[in-house]
Amino acid sequence: MKDIIIAIDGHSSCGKSTLAKALSSALKYRYIDTGAMYRAVALYFLRKGMLEEPIDKSALIRLLPDIHVEFEYNAELDRNITNLNGENVEEEIRGVRVSQVVSIVSQIPEVRSMLVAQQQEMGKAKSVVMDGRDIGTRVFPNAELKLFVTADVEVRADRRYSQMMDNGIKVSREEVIQNLKQRDYDDENKGESPLKKAADAIEIDNTHMTKQEGVDIALNHAIEVINRE
Numbered sequence: 302m303k304d305i306i307i308a309i310d311g312h313s314s315c316g317k318s319t320l321a322k323a324l325s326s327a328l329k330y331r332y333i334d335t336g337a338m339y340r341a342v343a344l345y346f347l348r349k350g351m352l353e354e355p356i357d358k359s360a361l362i363r364l365l366p367d368i369h370v371e372f373e374y375n376a377e378l379d380r381n382i383t384n385l386n387g388e389n390v391e392e393e394i395r396g397v398r399v400s401q402v403v404s405i406v407s408q409i410p411e412v413r414s415m416l417v418a419q420q421q422e423m424g425k426a427k428s429v430v431m432d433g434r435d436i437g438t439r440v441f442p443n444a445e446l447k448l449f450v451t452a453d454v455e456v457r458a459d460r461r462y463s464q465m466m467d468n469g470i471k472v473s474r475e476e477v478i479q480n481l482k483q484r485d486y487d488d489e490n491k492g493e494s495p496l497k498k499a500a501d502a503i504e505i506d507n508t509h510m511t512k513q514e515g516v517d518i519a520l521n522h523a524i525e526v527i528n529r530e
């Protein structure tokens with residue numbers, strides 16, 4: 302049995318993080334949510350009021366050494382909590398304000414280089430499941446297992462819509478579809494590390510799958526790679 306890196310990339314709202322968490326707990330691997338790192342950096346700049354137009358990118362870049370994003374395992378919740386300069390920001394980074402600006406921040410090459418270097422360090426010891434948009438293409442091009450997760454945009458929108466309804470967020474289904482299409486476009490067309498399936502990634506299209514079916518397929522691939530000579 303060997304220790305491996307599992308790189309998971311794919312579209313927004315297709316269950317990447319649910320899959321990554323399920324895999325990491327089944328294999329007793331660490332789970333690294335790289336989207337949370339971009340979100341924490343965005344929150345830092347948002348709090349400083351630096352993401353109002355016109356954005357001064359060189360001022361943002363100068364502040365990068367002051368930003369420290371870390372994950373802390375919370376045993377009670379059985380999951381990682383995102384800390385920004387020592388403060389628990391797990392809730393705040395998932396909010397609407399951060400979601401609206403994170404893609405601006407994630408397109409700054411210097412932000413990406415800093416976070417990619419930290420992610421590479423976090424994965425050095427292997428036994429890790431990392432999810433994001435560029436894990437199999439840039440962060441770990443030699444990952445032993447690469448998964449690319451996707452689903453039809455309408456199905457992703459329906460899942461997201463019912464999640465938002467459950468959380469009491471008022472929004473129309475049409476708005477959710479438009480928002481997802483825009484995010485897909487931004488992810489696939491950003492100048493820096495656009496989202497694309499690595500040539501050696503295994504695609505999991507879960508349009509017609511339950512969560513558990515997706516997890517079972519991914520886990521079978523992982524076990525096969527872990528046991529391979």
Ligand code: DC
Nearest residue numbers: 335336337339403404407433434435
């Ligand atoms: O997966 P998420 O929605 O939490 O990601 C937040 C944002 O960060 C989203 O705009 C995509 C971007 N991102 C990225 O560019 N590269 C990654 N490895 C992870 C996320």
